[in-house]
Amino acid sequence: MLLLAFAGMARQWLPRAHEVVHGGMAIVCGGAALAVLVRLAMGETGIDTLALPVGLPWLHANLRLDALSAVFLLAVNLAACLAAVFGWSYARHDDEPGRVLPVFPLFIAAMNLVLVADDAFVFLAAWEFMSLTSWLLVLSTHREDETPRAAHVYFVMASFGTACLLLCFGMLAGTTGDYSFAGIRAQPQDVVSASIAALLVLLGAGSKAGLVPLHVWLPLAHPAAPSHVSALMSGVMTKVAIYGLIRVLFDLVGQPLWWWGSILAVIGAVTAVVGVLYALMQDDVKKLLAYSTVENIGVIAIGLGLALVFKASGVPALAALGMTAAMLHVLNHSLFKSILFFTSGAILTATGERKLDRLGGLIHKMPKTALFCLIGSAAISALPPLNGFVAEWMLFQAVLNGPLLEQWELKIGFAVIGALLALSAALAAACFVRFYGIVFLGRPRSPGAEKAREVDPVMLTAIGVPAFLCIVVGVLPTLVIQMIEPVNRLVVGEGLLDAGGHGGWVWLAPASAFGNSYSGLMMFLTIMILTILAVFMIHRYASNRVRRSIAWGCGFTDPAPLGQYSADSFSQPLRRVFAGHLFRTRERVDMPAPGETRPARFTLESRDPAWDWLFTPITRVVGWISERVDALQFLTIRSYLSLMFFALVALLVMVAVSQ
Structure with a gap:
């Protein structure tokens, strides 16, 4: 991959560099x-480890491939291969x-390095990279126009997430100074x-994944990137953050507490809605898809939260059910x-438009x-028999x-x-x-x-x-569930299929405590048979006999395309029911009086409440503190030396107390 990165840098001397880079990455x-x-x-189900003589002097760089890493590596590299194929053709249309x-x-x-890291140093270095x-x-x-602000917000949130993860691993390592994951596991x-x-x-990981209220960067940054990069950021980079959650909560911290899972499940439910x-x-296609990613991350978080609750409550079979649902949705969402x-x-290539x-x-x-x-829309809408x-x-x-x-x-909370x-x-x-x-x-x-044409076969592939x-x-x-089973045995102690959660390769039949059975194949055959019967x-x-008539126009006889049902018209009932108070949505209609020739105007304003409830107050506090701290740069040498002395005394006291 480094060679391909150098090939991208040498694009001025390397002919057709974009084909070399994207083809090589595919x-x-x-x-x-x-x-x-x-x-x-x-x-x-074996675990492969490797220690490289780089990194911290006493730690080296520890790498590990286990079942959890393998499943996420499959999601990342499959999506990356498809993105490279798409980018091979998409780059021709990029200025x-x-x-x-x-x-x-x-x-x-x-992303691959994060998934195989086996110590905190390699994990954080790869995460930051x-x-x-x-x-x-x-x-x-x-x-x-929107890219500079999107990049700024993303940079701030990424720095915040890394800082939280740094403190997290510091708490897990404790006073031993062993930042390898094996050492953290061994330490009670x-x-x-x-x-x-x-x-x-x-x-830390929740901000990268897009959990509410730390999601504000995601609908800004993901649409700003090129489409095949957006697919990777939305489809798999957020899953790398989910991997970080699972690795710490289910593997490194030991036996979890039930209220950890409750918090995660509640946050996931709020995030989904x-x-x-x-x-x-x-109204922007890519922003719509970015916010949809927030919803799907919430669904995955619900599964992980339920798995944590069941694991802490001593019900590993049900924990395996929740973990399987979460892991399966990780793979499905990437697709x-x-x-x-x-x-x-x-669509952007064919039409030059992103507005619905x-x-x-x-x-x-x-x-x-x-x-x-249509297949992707039906799949993300959770319609059977799709994934x-x-x-x-x-x-x-x-x-x-x-x-x-x-x-x-928990009984009430689950409801x-x-x-x-x-x-x-x-x-x-x-x-x-x-x-x-x-x-x-x-x-x-x-x-x-109107002038759009089908894209080339490479994009279609x-x-x-x-x-x-x-x-x-x-x-x-x-x-697919059989491939996820080693993950269940690794992180919750029991597999779903071990608890009777299958009926061969045709039926997904959980044990009696889990409820009903499901067969995707039978559902698919039933839909096909009914469709063929209906067509017949x-x-x-x-x-x-061919019959022609005027297309239904919602009561309007004007055949102009602008008279059709619009995106805002479609969402208006739901927007007025749910979003009026939650998002402070405001609709304004400027209707000219009879005889006036100016056009009527409709404006819609909405604002993410996370900005008003969380980030704006934090920004004001940080600004107030910055103004006060700014006075430190105008002190005398004597004052600086005094501050250094008191800081050293405070650190020595902290070390003495911690012993």
């Missing part, structure tokens, strides 16, 4: 994904592709230190979010893209087993979390009905949409492969 990442897939499919080429391989390498390279990729579109953690570390990793509500209000961001890139109300009718202009996007349904179905099974726990607050999860699932379906209908159906709303995998994973989910009945008994 081969490297595809090979890595295949190797990990073979390892998981063969059931190899300045050279800004992406040197950093693209380094970004992928940093991942943040820095992704920040540079966001800045590659610096000429756009007291309740206070473990709880502080758990909260710190929730802040807030994310999908904001996605429903977006269908890649489809959707690649589709946004294809500037699109429309693309199902006739770009039929293959429309088909693949998105399986993970959420298993998650609901875990929620419904909440009454088995002893604590009454609330289940209600919020159901609400987010319903709103997600509405969100992507809106997205697909406005973009691909109806009539073109702009000259760009990058979109079509994950669409095919969404169907395969949805129809045969047990094949229509063609057999319906009239063959």
Whole structure:
């Protein structure tokens, strides 16, 4: 990958450098994904370790490949391979592709290094390098108006997250100074230190993943990057943050406490609902998809929270159910979010437009893209028999087993979390009905949409492969769940299939305590049979006479494309019900009086409450402190020496007390 990064730097002397870099990354990442897939499919549960003579003098660089790392490596490298294939063609339409080429391989390498790090130093160095390279990729579109602010907010949040993780590993290592993960596992953690570390990793990794209220950078930074980079940041970089959560909460801190999982599940439920509500209000395709990522990260967090609660409560079988749902959704989201961001890139290439109300009718202009996007939209809406349904179905099974726990607050909490999860699932379906209908159906709303043409076969391949995998994973989910089983045994102590959670490769039949059974294959065959039967009945008994009439125009007879149902019109009822108070949404209509020739205007204003409730007050406090601390730079030499003396005395006292 370093050689490919150097090739990107030498683009002025290397002809067709973008094809070399993207093609090389497709081969490297595809090979890595295949190797990990073979390892998981063969059931190899061994742990491979490697110590390199670099890094801290007494620690070296420790690397480790286990089942948890392998599953995330599969998600990262498969998505990276597809992104490289898409970027191979997408770069031809980019005005300045050279800004992406040197950093693209380094970004992928940093994500891989985070997943195999086996000590805090390598983990944090790779984490920070991942943040820095992704920040540079966001800045590659610096000429756009919103990019500088997006990059600034992202940089601040990334620095905050790294600082929290640094403190987290410091708490876990304690006074021993052993920052290797093996040393941290071997050291018993007291309740206070473990709880502080758990909260710190929730802040550090949660900010990178996009958990509410630390999500504000995500809908700014992800849309600013090129589309194939956005797919990686949204589809897999957020999953690297999820990996950090799992590695610390389930592996390094020892036996968890039930309230850790409760906090994580509640935050996940709030994140899911807030994310999908904001996605429903977006008019920009990539911002809509970015907020959808916030929602899906919330769904994964719910699964992890439930797994923590069940593990702490001594029910490993149910913990395996929650962990399987979370891990399966990690893989699923990397697939269908890649489809959707690649589709946004294809639409931008074909039309030059990103606004929903500037699109429309693309199902006739770009039929293959429309088909693949339909699969991705249905999968992210959790419709059977696609892969998105399986993970959420298993998650609901875990929620419904909440009454088995002893604590009454958990019984009530699980019911609330289940209600919020159901609400987010319903709103997600509405969100992507809106997205697909406005973009691909109806009539073109702009000259760009009118002149659109299908993208080239390379882009279609990058979109079509994950669409095919969404169907395969949805129809045969047990094949993927079997690969996740070693993760369950590693982090919760028992596998889902060990508890009777299967019925061969056809049925996903959990043990009796888990609830109902599900077969993606039977669901797929049933849908196919009913569809064929419906088509046959229509063609057999319906009239063959062609009938033409004016398209339904919602009561308006004006055939102009602008008279169609718009994105704002679609979301208006939901916006008024849910977002009026939560997001302080304000609608203003300026209607001219009779006889006036000026046009009527409709404006919609909304603001993320996280800015008003959290970040604006913090900004004011930091500004106030900065103004006071600024006086320190005008002190005398005597004052500086006195401060240094008192600081040294304070440190010596702290060391003496800690002994």
